[in-house]
Amino acid sequence: MEKISQLVARIFLGQIFxxxxxFKISGYEGTQGYMEAMGLPGMxxxxxxxxxxxxxxxxxxxxxxxxxSMVLAAFTLVAAVIFHSNLSxxxxxxxxxxxxxxxxxxxxxxxxxxxxxSLDSRRTQ
Numbered sequence: 001m002e003k004i005s006q007l008v009a010r011i012f013l014g015q016i017f018x019x020x021x022x023f024k025i026s027g028y029e030g031t032q033g034y035m036e037a038m039g040l041p042g043m044x045x046x047x048x049x050x051x052x053x054x055x056x057x058x059x060x061x062x063x064x065x066x067x068x069s070m071v072l073a074a075f076t077l078v079a080a081v082i083f084h085s086n087l088s089x090x091x092x093x094x095x096x097x098x099x100x101x102x103x104x105x106x107x108x109x110x111x112x113x114x115x116x117x118s119l120d121s122r123r124t125q
Contacts, residue, residue, distance in 0.1 A: 006115025017056030021049045062118020069110035073103045
């Protein structure tokens with residue numbers, strides 16, 4: 001049961017990055033404009049998409065889980081501060097707290113690893 005729970009947790013954490021990356025592709029111009037409105041260069045968007053999709057896949061597969069989780073946790077925390085810092089807006093507060101919760105889950109994953117059903121586990125056997 002523990003291995004299944006760890007796999008499901010990785011799928012839940014990884015899917016948000018996968019979907020976010022794919023949604024950025026389908027709404028490329030809008031996302032690029034939003035980034036620029038928040039003071040970031042829009043030319044970073046392809047890297048963000050690659051990072052989210054690649055990181056999400058790595059988490060789901062359980063590949064380099066501790067490292068990827070730490071990097072994604074930092075990315076998610078920075079994104080919360082940059083994009084969701086208007087805490088007087090209820091929706092932005094919810095988005096900020098969502099990012100904080102995801103960061104917490106990623107930190108746990110970084111500490112405890114991917115679990116049994118993962119590429120990391122197969123590599124150590």
